[in-house]
Each structure stands twice: as C-alpha cells, then as structure tokens.
Amino acid sequence: MPTNTYLNAATTLKSWLLTRDHKRIALMYIAGITFFFGIGGFFAALIRLELVTPAGDLLTDETYNKVFTMHGVMMVFFVLIPLIPASLGNFLLPLMLGTKDVAFPKLNLLSFYVYLFGSLFTLYAIVAGGLDTGWTFYTPFSTVASTSAVVPAALGIFINGFSSILTGLNFMVTIHKMRAPGLTWFRLPLFVWALYATSLIQVLGTPVVAITIVLVAAERIFGFGLFNPAVGGDPVLFQHLFWFYSHPAVYIMILPAMGVVSEVIAGMARKQIFGYSFVAFSSLGIAIVGFLVWGHHMFVAGQSIYSALVFSVLTFIVAIPSAVKVFNWTATMYKGSISWQTPMIYVAGFIGLFAIGGLTGLFLAAMGLDIHVTDTYFIVAHFHYVMVGGAIMGYMAGIHYWWPKITGRMYNEFLGKVSAAIVFIGFNLTFFPQFIAGYAGMPRRYHAYADAYQVWNVLSSAGASILAVGFTMPLLYLAWSLKNGEIAGDNPWGAVGLEWNTTSPPPTENFHTQPIVTWDAYEYPTPVEGHVV
C-alpha cells in the first residue's frame, strides 16, 4: 500500500466531517446512500410480504399507502438520484480529469450536508405521520385531501433538491474548467460525458420540481388556489410541472450508469470503445430529448390528443440514443478479450435488463397500449427494470470496478461473482412476473388483489428475498475486504484512464505529478478492428 493516501492523510473525525476532499465526500455519500437503500429496501420488503396473499391482511390500506410511498420517496430521491453522480462521480471526476479536486470543494461538502439534512427531514416526516400520496404528490389529493405529513416530506425533498443542483453545477464547472493540460473534450472518458449530461438535467430540471413543491406547499399551508379545481385550477398542470423534472430524473439515474458501463466494457474487453463520439453524443441526446417526453405520463389524464401524439413520437425518439449505446457496447465486446470479473458480470446483467426495461418503455410510448397498462404492475415492472436492472446494476458494476482504486484492496472475486448472479436471478424473479400480472390487469398501489394474480405475486416475493441476499452479500464481503482484502496495486485490471495512473488509494492531491494528456481515451495496446474514432 502507498504510504501517503487520502485515507490516512488525517484520521480524526473532524478531518472527515469537515473534509473538502471529493474522495472523502464520495465515501460519505456512499454511506448515506447505503443507509437509505436499506430503509427503502425495508419498505419494499413490507410491500412484498403484504402481497404474498390476495387479502390485505398484513397492513391496513392506509398503512400500505404510506409504505409504498416511503419506498418510492426513499429510493427515488435519496438513493437513485444521488446514486452514481454523488458517489462514484464525486470520487472519479477529478481523477479522470487529472485535477486535484472539483471546482468548488466547499460547495461539494455543503451539498452532502444538504442531502443528509433533507433526507433526514423526510425520514422525520415518516415518523411524524407518514406520507400517503405516492412519491408523485399528485394534486388535489396532496393539497386538499391527504391528512398525512405532506409538507414536511415535501420540504425534505425540496431541501434535498439543492444538493442535486449543487452537485450538477459543480460537475459542469469542473468539466469545463478543470481538465488537465491536453485533455480535450474528445479525449474525455465516456463516464465524464455521461456525468456532464446528467449534470445538465440536474441543473435544468431540479429547479422546476422545486417550484412545483413550493406551489403545492403554498396551496396546502396558505390555502392558495393554484391547482385546485374548486377555484378553476388545473390538477393536470401540476402533473406537467412535476413530470417536466421527474421524467428527466429517470435519466439522472440511468445516464451515469451508462457511463459506468462504457468504462467497464472498455476496461474488461481491453478494447477501444466502438463509436466513441456516438456514445458521447448519445448521452447529450438523451439529456436533451429526455426533456421533451414528459407528457407520456399523462396519456390518460385528459391531455389533448394532439399533444399526446407529439409526446408519443418524442418518446419513441428518445429510445434511439439508448439503442445507440447498447449497439456500441455490444460492438465493443465483439472479438474483445473479455475478462469476466464481477464488474463485467454486472455490466452484462445491465445490458440485458436495461434492454428489457427500455423496450417495454416503447410499449408505453404507444398510446393505445399505454392506456391498457396504465396504473398496472406492468409499469412497476418496467421502471424497476430501468432503475434497478439499469441504475443499481450499473452502480454495483462501478463499485466493484473502482473498489481497488477507492480502498487499495481487492474484494473477494468468487463471492462477487456469486452475488452478481444471485442479484440477476433474484431481480428477474421479482420483476418479470410483474410484467405478466400487470399485462393481465393487476393494478398497482392496492394492498389486496384478485386471486388470479397470486401465483405471480408469490414468485415476485420469492424473488425479492433472493434479491435481498444478493444485495446483502456485497455489503459483507466489501466491508471484510477493507481490512483483509488482497492489496490491489495501482491498476489491477490493466485498464487505461487517468484514474489508474495514480496510486491506490490515491493521495489527497490525487496525483503525485500533474498529468499531461497526449492520448485518446481507451487507447489499449492491441490494434482493434472497427476502430472508428
């Protein structure tokens, strides 16, 4: 192990809590995200337990509403949104740019505490009275009818939004202004392009959900008439404002995972990425077109048929850049010397599951079919394929891939592979039956259901317990490796990229000498067919 690392530079509690080192902040985010993932998972477990039987026997209907709401709120706002940008992004961005830190280190620390404060505030709201609106806060239920703690929960999410904005802003400025000498835009790793596109959405989208929360709170606290039909207000306007952020928010979750996949595939196949500029621009394409598709959440909400038509077409179009990525990844693997380590297994899982999640998204872009499956388990299955099968699998791949860089030690490869396989099996068993139950008409958000759907629900709950094992294992063997793992060395995968050119773990200043970049990303030694950039 190197003697001088960011981990042993100072070891007091204060040196962690007040650190401005992006690497330490990343680790604190990982701890926070893991904590909230555990809480969100606990609520998921309650849901799956309740749904083992058709009768609503474990939880009352009111409690069930609160449980699925808290599962959604925790997972969306406090796990998936910060998941990769705030953790791996924070750790890797300055390393990949060959610089000492992000542009605004103090703001970075502030954004962590804002995240912590906002999410704990919402956690308090659960204790104070729960939240039963669903994570979408639809009006007029959220403003006029619900008796749960809407305002505290929404306030926590509002506060948390600043954390997301600050991270996005910080990353954009960092990418613009802090690149090492010679590191031009088209030499950037694709993870950086993905983070840039993600940041763009965070900066442009989050303020809109913030004002939407302000309007809901104003209606609820002051009794203002903003979305209230009683004074001529329009609840669908709320949905437009809400989804203007919350649909692109899906891309905040998936884009960085796609960035991780690009890195891992290039590193594990030891090949120049196929179609570098296509993959880079497809990230921006997703970010831009992704802002124009929100209306597909309102196909049944009384939206004009003409706008629905336009939103439908745009939703089909946004699938194109995602497909570009999948094809380019596949082409990169073609004839590569692929090393099937744990990260690569997660990535293979990602590609398969994301393909299913993405393709079922096209079902939902088609208006006629969407009307059939609206508010059914088909939707639930679809977005879990994208968010768990996509974002979480990408995160797991990234955590394993960069674990040796972050900690200086290797995790147990055998356990890693086994847990990746368990996650893959458990995930499919959990969510594939939901496609079937949903297509057959099982509605979401009820604690009781018709007997005919029981078989699918039992399968799903069984899968969830397997999934729980798959996600608990890494927690244990990764923790174990912190003290007992094999010393990794600076570059255990033999990958290229600036982050592998420094020691593991890196020193506080990241590099012992300022890197000067004279090469393209992914310049692997062997000449490769299909090299297009």
Next chain:
Amino acid sequence: MSNGAAVAHDAHAHHPALAHHFESLDAQKEASVLGMWLFLVTEILFFGGALTAYMIYRTWYPDAFAVASSEIAILPGAINTAVLILSSLTMALAVHAAQTGERGKILVFIAITMVLGAAFLGIKAYEYHEKYVEGHIPGLGLPFRFEEEYYRPAQIFFSIYFVLTGLHALHMIIGLGIMTWMLVLTRKGVITPEYYAPIEISGLYWHFVDIVWIFLFPLLYLIGRHVHHVG
C-alpha cells in the same frame, strides 16, 4: 511534470485567496463566474415554473386576470421598479470600485444598494398590507372579496401574485444577506483588484433578482390597465 506549470503555480501560490486546486486566480475567477451563471440558469427555471402556471391561467382566464391586475395600485410598484433599477446601478458601481480597488467606494455603493433593497421590501410590505385591507388575499382563511363574475379565477391570479412576489422578496432578503457578507469581506481587506470575484458574482445575483422584477411588474401590474375600474 511540466516545469513551466510548476513555476507558474508557485508564483501565484502566495495569494491567500487562491484555492489549492486552481492554477491561478484568473482560472479560479472564471470557474466562480461560470458557476454563478449556471446558478442563475437554475433560478430562471425556478421562476419559469411559476410563470408557466401564470401563462396557462392567464390564457384560460384573460378577463379575470386583467380585472384582478387592475386592482393592484400601480404607483408603489412603479416606484419599486425605479428603486431596483437604481440599485442595479449602484451595484454596478460597487463592482467597478472593486476592480479599481477603491475600498471606501465599494463600501458606500454596497451600502446604498442595500438601503435601496430594504426600501423595496418596505414598499412591498406596504403593498401586501393594502391587499390584506382590500380582501385580496386568497387564503389563510381570510375573507376574499371580489366581484362575483371573476371570484374564482381572481383567486388564482392573486395566489400567483403572492407566490411570485413572495419568492422575489425572499431572493431580495437573501441578496441583502450576501451584501452584508460582501461588506464584511471588503472591510477585512479581502477584496483587491486581483481578487474581487465575490463582489462580481454577488453583483450578478443582484442584477438577476432585479431583472426578475422587471418581468413581474408588467405581468402582474400592467395587464389590466385597459380595464375600466369598476370598484
């Protein structure tokens, strides 16, 4: 490692305001300014959400919006517009003084800017009180008084009026806080012609908040001027 870069780094490293991860004060300032512009973009989107609601409802209820707008006294709003434009001028002069390193002038101009900002808030409070007296507050359990024909959509207008002007006022208050901080930095001698980025980016924020008002004033006060007032 490039020796040139190392030498350049050391030459500037002595400036107390230079953060360790920047090559030079110029690079650091460029980053700060870009960061503030990006922040202002988020502000545009933030106000943009509420302005979208305004746009939709004004399209739906044009008459009610015009009549409700004509209920707002124009004079205090016009004075406030002038006050804010003046404060933008004094802010710009403060930035100029920071560039030339005239510490006394910085302090004076920021102080005037703050007085103008406070005057704006005072007049705003007076306007809110007028709305209260006239029964134009569409919530808080207060009686809302308006002519029968527009009774419901007028509540939407005034809801949006209070949300937009309230958020704007909140931004003014935050601005006053920032300016207080700038006074402290200036008095401590942190601000120099080499390092005045804090004043400059605070100025950007202040100008932005003024510009928001320049939009709010016509949208909220002036759309009903052609309506004959029927009391």
